[in-house]
Amino acid sequence: MMDTSRLSVYLQSLEEENKGILGELEKEAIQGYVPIIKKETQSFLRTILQIHSPQNILEIGTAIGFSAVYMGTYTGKETQITTIENYAKRIPIARNNIQRAEMENKITLIEGDAKDVIEGLEETYDFIFLDGAKGQYIYYLPVLLRLLREGGILLTDNVLQEGDILESRYGIKRRDRTIHGRMREYLYAIKHHKSLTTSILPLGDGVALSIKNEEK
Numbered sequence: 001m002m003d004t005s006r007l008s009v010y011l012q013s014l015e016e017e018n019k020g021i022l023g024e025l026e027k028e029a030i031q032g033y034v035p036i037i038k039k040e041t042q043s044f045l046r047t048i049l050q051i052h053s054p055q056n057i058l059e060i061g062t063a064i065g066f067s068a069v070y071m072g073t074y075t076g077k078e079t080q081i082t083t084i085e086n087y088a089k090r091i092p093i094a095r096n097n098i099q100r101a102e103m104e105n106k107i108t109l110i111e112g113d114a115k116d117v118i119e120g121l122e123e124t125y126d127f128i129f130l131d132g133a134k135g136q137y138i139y140y141l142p143v144l145l146r147l148l149r150e151g152g153i154l155l156t157d158n159v160l161q162e163g164d165i166l167e168s169r170y171g172i173k174r175r176d177r178t179i180h181g182r183m184r185e186y187l188y189a190i191k192h193h194k195s196l197t198t199s200i201l202p203l204g205d206g207v208a209l210s211i212k213n214e215e216k
């Protein structure tokens with residue numbers, strides 16, 4: 001069987017260092033134990049952004065703003081990014097980081113619980129990056145489908161739960177069983193939804209790439 005942890009170290013070794021403000025934010029996140037997208041996921045995200053050229057992006061889970069600034073770096077001048085965070089301690093840090101990156105005109109940070117915030121959004125988005133509370137994804141899905149335009153992409157991070165996803169409920173620590181069950185429900189839903197075509201990839205912490213099908 002393939003040793004995926006060695007493979008992951010090898011793949012990470014091929015990645016380029018982030019430069020400038022991105023490099024600084026990445027370092028600060030790691031030093032402060034703030035979870036941010038893994039290296040392999042970063043370059044996957046960048047590749048998808050280049051293929052798709054989204055104008056309007058929605059992110060759930062800003063943390064300190066690393067991925068928002070990353071997306072801001074690899075999209076066109078006109079692209080707008082809306083990002084949502086509810087952890088009070090991280091919000092001023094994210095705001096300051098967006099300023100440091102000189103992206104105040106490109107990135108809008110909305111404070112609040114993602115579930116409430118997304119229900120109130122009325123625009124449509126070409127690209128949604130879902131990187132918030134894993135146990136909530138299944139509840140966000142109907143709203144995200146309303147917000148995603150036809151042909152738009154939904155990229156979901158951390159879907160494989162460090163491999164735990166393949167274990168049965170009884171192989172999972174009691175305290176993690178709810179999240180485990182909800183993530184399985186989410187993966188089933190995005191794989192079987194008639195409006196979505198989805199591929200699940202064992203990249204980084206596991207990503208699901210979904211595209212909203214055009215209505216025939």
Ligand SMILES: C[S@@+](CC[C@H](N)C(=O)[O-])C[C@H]1O[C@@H](n2cnc3c(N)ncnc32)[C@H](O)[C@@H]1O
Binds near residue numbers: 065067113114115132
């Ligand atoms: C994995 S981190 C996001 C990392 C970020 N996308 C990056 O790569 O730089 C997940 C973030 O989602 C936030 N979060 C969790 N539950 C949330 C909720 N219900 N509403 C809004 N944000 C939430 C957490 O506070 C945390 O900062």
